[in-house]
Amino acid sequence: xxxxxxxxxxxxxxxxxxxxxxxxxxxxxxxxxxxxxxxxxxxxxxxxxxxxxxxxxxxxxxxxxxxxxxxxxxxxxxxxxxxxxxxxxxxxxxxxxxxxxxxxxxxxxxxxxxxxxxxxxxxxxxxxxxxxxxxxxxxxxxxxxxxxxxxxxxxxxxxxxxxxxxxxxxxxxx
Numbered sequence: 001x002x003x004x005x006x007x008x009x010x011x012x013x014x015x016x017x018x019x020x021x022x023x024x025x026x027x028x029x030x031x032x033x034x035x036x037x038x039x040x041x042x043x044x045x046x047x048x049x050x051x052x053x054x055x056x057x058x059x060x061x062x063x064x065x066x067x068x069x070x071x072x073x074x075x076x077x078x079x080x081x082x083x084x085x086x087x088x089x090x091x092x093x094x095x096x097x098x099x100x101x102x103x104x105x106x107x108x109x110x111x112x113x114x115x116x117x118x119x120x121x122x123x124x125x126x127x128x129x130x131x132x133x134x135x136x137x138x139x140x141x142x143x144x145x146x147x148x149x150x151x152x153x154x155x156x157x158x159x160x161x162x163x164x165x166x167x168x169x170x171x172x173x174x
Contacts, residue, residue, distance in 0.1 A: 002090070003032050003033075003036045003051070003090050004030035004031065004032060004074065004090075005030070005031050005032075005033065006028055006029070006030060006031075007029040007030065007031040007070075007073060008028070008029045009026050009027070009028045009029075009078070010026070010027055011024045011025065011026055011027070012024065012025060012026075012027045012116060012117065012120060013025075013117070013120065014120065015120055015121055015122075015124055016116075016117035016118060016119070016120035016121030016122075016124070016126075017117065017121065017126060017127035018127075019127050019130050019137070019139045019149075020130060020132070020137040020139070020149055020151065021137065021139075021149035021151075025077050025078065025120075026077065026078035027075060027076070027077060027078075027096065027116060027120075028075070028076055028077075028078055029073050029074075029075055030073065030074045030075070030076060030092075031070045031072075031073050032051075032055060032070060032071045032072045032073070032074065032101075033069075033070060033071060034069040034070060034071045034101060035071075036051065036071055050088070051088065051090065054088060054090075054091040054092075054098075055071060055072045055074075055098070056071065056072050056098070056099075056100035056101075057071075057100070069101055070101035070104060070105075071100070071101050072098060072099065072100055072101060072104075073098075073099050073101065073104040074092055074095050074097075074098050075095060075096045075097040075098070075099075075116060075119075076092050076094075076095050076096060077096065077120075080092050080093060080094060080095070081093045096116055096119040096120065097115055097116060097119055124141075125141035125142050125143035125145060126141065126142045127139055127140070127141060127142075128140050128141060128142045132151070135150065135151050135152060136148055136149065136150060136151060137149040137151055
């Protein structure tokens with residue numbers, strides 16, 4: 001049984017920036033209900049929250065009477081695996097972003113969109129513009145590099161992979 005419930009699914013540019021010929025992925029918001037993790041407290045166990053290593057606090061001090069409140073929202077690319085070796089079976093291997101329920105309720109969509117795009121972009125340079133001419137599009141990046149896309153084929157030709165081995169930063173905000 002999963003602790004997650006899908007709140008929504010939206011398509012985002014695979015590498016955080018929308019440009020002609022970019023590839024798209026589904027990003028899912030996976031909500032964790034507020035009561036999850038309180039079972040240990042109710043059962044008389046030592047009160048340890050078994051999910052505290054990868055989810056924000058349950059807010060046990062102030063339980064909510066409101067239905068549908070969330071403990072956390074975990075944002076992942078569709079088909080992100082869970083339960084990697086050495087981790088809790090419910091923990092996503094590489095979430096894009098993890099917000100507490102309170103943060104999710106207060107964040108604007110504009111800010112959430114920017115954070116998710118930054119997480120998808122990782123260490124790649126940001127797209128700053130594109131020029132369209134003679135059946136081609138030239139995509140310009142903030143590091144001064146560029147990439148050409150054939151408009152007839154619209155291949156995701158600018159899938160810029162960072163070659164220095166740096167991984168995308170871990171995005172947790174609690």
